[in-house]
Amino acid sequence: MKKYFLLLAVLTTGVVTAQDVEKLISKSEVERIEKTLSSDEMEGRRTFTKGIDKAAAFIAEEFKKTGLQTWNNSGSYLQQFAMVRPKFISLTASLGGVSLDSRDVVVVTCQPDINITEKSGYEKVKIAAGANLGTEARKYLAANKNYVVIVDTSFAKTFSTLTRMKSNIFKTDKSVVFILAATDPATYSVSAKHEITEMPLANVVGVLPGKSKKNEYVIFSGHYDHLGIMGKDRNGNVQTDSIFNGANDDAAGTTAMMVLAQYFKKVNNNERTLIFAAFTAEEVGGFGATYFSRQFDPAQVMAMFNIEMIGSESKWGKNSAFITGYEKTDMGKILQANLAGTDFMFHPDPYPEQQLFYRSDNATLARLGVPAHTISTTKIDVDPYYHKASDEFSTIDIDNMTRIIRAIALSSKGIVSGKETPTRVNTSDLR
Ligand SMILES: [Zn+2]
Structure with missing residues (x-):
C-alpha cells in the first residue's frame, strides 16, 4: 500500500x-x-x-x-553471438604471377576454405611504412568487409604478429587477407584452408x-x-x-x-x-x-x-x-x-x-x-x-x-x- x-x-x-x-x-x-x-x-x-x-x-x-x-523484439533476453578460432592448415598464394612464401600471407577468416583472386570483389588497401600495423589491421577487421591488405615490407619483422588476430574473431562471412609485399601488382590469388572452431557466447539484454x-x-x-x-x-x-x-x-x-x-x-x-x-x-x-x-x-x-x-x-x-x-x-x-x-x-x-x-x-x-x-x-x-x-x-x-x-x-x-x-x-x- x-x-x-x-x-x-x-x-x-x-x-x-x-x-x-x-x-x-x-x-x-x-x-x-x-x-x-x-x-x-x-x-x-x-x-x-x-x-x-x-x-x-x-x-x-x-x-x-x-x-x-527484449532487444529488437528478438523474443529472447539472450543476445547470442559466436567467436571463431580458425586454425591454420595450409595456404598457397601468388602476387603478380609470382608465388608467395606462406609466411608472407595471413588470412583472417571464419571460412574453412577460401579461394580468391583480384576478380573476387575484395577491396584492396595498403598499410604503408610508418603506420601502426596493429591499429590499422584491427581497423580493417572491425569494418566487417572483405579486404586484401598489402603490408609494406618495412613491417617484415612484425608481420607474423598478425596471426594473433586469429585467436578470437567475431563470427562473420567476411575475410581479411594480409600480404607482405614491396610492390602492388594488379593480379593475385590466395587459397587457404583452416579448421574452424565456433564458441557460442551470450550477453543478457533487456529494454525499457x-x-x-x-x-x-x-x-x-x-x-x-x-x-x-x-x-x-x-x-x-x-x-x-x-x-x-x-x-x-x-x-x-x-x-x-x-x-x-x-x-x-x-x-x-x-x-x-x-x-x-x-x-x-x-x-x-x-x-x-x-x-x-x-x-x-x-x-x-x-x-x-x-x-x-x-x-x-x-x-x-x-x-x-x-x-x-x-x-x-x-x-x-x-x-x-x-x-x-x-x-x-x-x-x-x-x-x-x-x-x-x-x-x-x-x-x-x-x-x-x-x-x-x-x-x-x-x-x-x-x-x-x-x-x-x-x-x-x-x-x-x-x-x-x-x-x-x-x-x-x-x-x-x-x-x-x-x-x-x-x-x-x-x-x-x-x-
Ligand atoms: Zn571486472
Missing part, C-alpha cells in the same frame, strides 16, 4: 527525491541478487561453462519478472522503451562472467576454495544494473529508451561488451553507466564512488549536481595509471565519442580479493553498495528523463 502511494506521488509530481529512491531500492533485494550471482552454484561464471549459462538464465528470468522487453525519445539510448551495464573454478591463483598459490565467485568482480555491478532496471520500471518516467546489459567474456577480452556496442549507432547513445566492482568502500570511505574518464565529459558533474543535499560523492578516477577508462566494458562506445563511463569503488592497487577465490559474498558491504545504487538512480534522473545530455568524448585525443 505504502509503495502504491509513493509511486502515485512520483507520477503526479514528476519529481524523484532521495526519499523515493530509498524506498524503491531495498537492501534486501540487492542482497538477494548479489547472493545468487556469487553463489557456488554459479561455479564462478567462467565464459564457455555451464556456470555462466546458469547465471544468464537467472538474469533473463529476473528481466522477465521486472517486465523488460522510452516514452517520447525512443531512439535516444541510455545504457546500464555490468559484466556477469568471472574466472570460474581454478586450482591455483594468478601467483601459482594453491587455493583451498577453488571456486572464484567474483562477488565484487562483477556480480556487484551486474546486481546494480538489475536493481536499477526494477527501479526505473517502477518509476516509469523514462522519456529515453533504457538498455540493461549483462556482458559476457569481459575477463577473456571484453568480447561481450564489444559485440553489444557494435549493435548501436553511437550517435543515438546518450550515456552509458558501466558498473564494475562496487562491493567495497572506495578510498574515500562510504557514500562515494569514482567515475573513470571523469574529465572527458561533463557526465560526472551532471550526476553530482543531482545529488545536491545528499552526502554522496562521485570522484574522478584516482588510479589514472591503470587506464581503467580504456580497459573496461565502456571503452568500445567511449572510443566512438559516447559519454560512456565506468563507476567503481575498488581500491584496485591494494584490493586483497581482486581475482582471488576470496572475492566472496561475505566481503561485500551490502549497505554501502545499496547506497551507491541509489546514488546512480537519483543522479541519472535527468539523463533518463531526457532533460540532461552529457557532452561527448573528444575522440581526437583517443589513443
Whole structure:
C-alpha cells in the first residue's frame, strides 16, 4: 500500500527525491541478487561453462519478472553471438604471377576454405611504412568487409604478429587477407584452408522503451562472467576454495544494473529508451561488451553507466564512488549536481595509471565519442580479493553498495528523463 502511494506521488509530481529512491531500492533485494550471482552454484561464471549459462538464465528470468522487453523484439533476453578460432592448415598464394612464401600471407577468416583472386570483389588497401600495423589491421577487421591488405615490407619483422588476430574473431562471412609485399601488382590469388572452431557466447539484454525519445539510448551495464573454478591463483598459490565467485568482480555491478532496471520500471518516467546489459567474456577480452556496442549507432547513445566492482568502500570511505574518464565529459558533474543535499560523492578516477577508462566494458562506445563511463569503488592497487577465490559474498558491504545504487538512480534522473545530455568524448585525443 505504502509503495502504491509513493509511486502515485512520483507520477503526479514528476519529481524523484532521495526519499523515493530509498524506498524503491531495498537492501534486501540487492542482497538477494548479489547472493545468487556469487553463489557456488554459479561455479564462478567462467565464459564457455555451464556456470555462466546458469547465471544468464537467472538474469533473463529476473528481466522477465521486472517486465523488460527484449532487444529488437528478438523474443529472447539472450543476445547470442559466436567467436571463431580458425586454425591454420595450409595456404598457397601468388602476387603478380609470382608465388608467395606462406609466411608472407595471413588470412583472417571464419571460412574453412577460401579461394580468391583480384576478380573476387575484395577491396584492396595498403598499410604503408610508418603506420601502426596493429591499429590499422584491427581497423580493417572491425569494418566487417572483405579486404586484401598489402603490408609494406618495412613491417617484415612484425608481420607474423598478425596471426594473433586469429585467436578470437567475431563470427562473420567476411575475410581479411594480409600480404607482405614491396610492390602492388594488379593480379593475385590466395587459397587457404583452416579448421574452424565456433564458441557460442551470450550477453543478457533487456529494454525499457522510452516514452517520447525512443531512439535516444541510455545504457546500464555490468559484466556477469568471472574466472570460474581454478586450482591455483594468478601467483601459482594453491587455493583451498577453488571456486572464484567474483562477488565484487562483477556480480556487484551486474546486481546494480538489475536493481536499477526494477527501479526505473517502477518509476516509469523514462522519456529515453533504457538498455540493461549483462556482458559476457569481459575477463577473456571484453568480447561481450564489444559485440553489444557494435549493435548501436553511437550517435543515438546518450550515456552509458558501466558498473564494475562496487562491493567495497572506495578510498574515500562510504557514500562515494569514482567515475573513470571523469574529465572527458561533463557526465560526472551532471550526476553530482543531482545529488545536491545528499552526502554522496562521485570522484574522478584516482588510479589514472591503470587506464581503467580504456580497459573496461565502456571503452568500445567511449572510443566512438559516447559519454560512456565506468563507476567503481575498488581500491584496485591494494584490493586483497581482486581475482582471488576470496572475492566472496561475505566481503561485500551490502549497505554501502545499496547506497551507491541509489546514488546512480537519483543522479541519472535527468539523463533518463531526457532533460540532461552529457557532452561527448573528444575522440581526437583517443589513443
Ligand atoms: Zn571486472
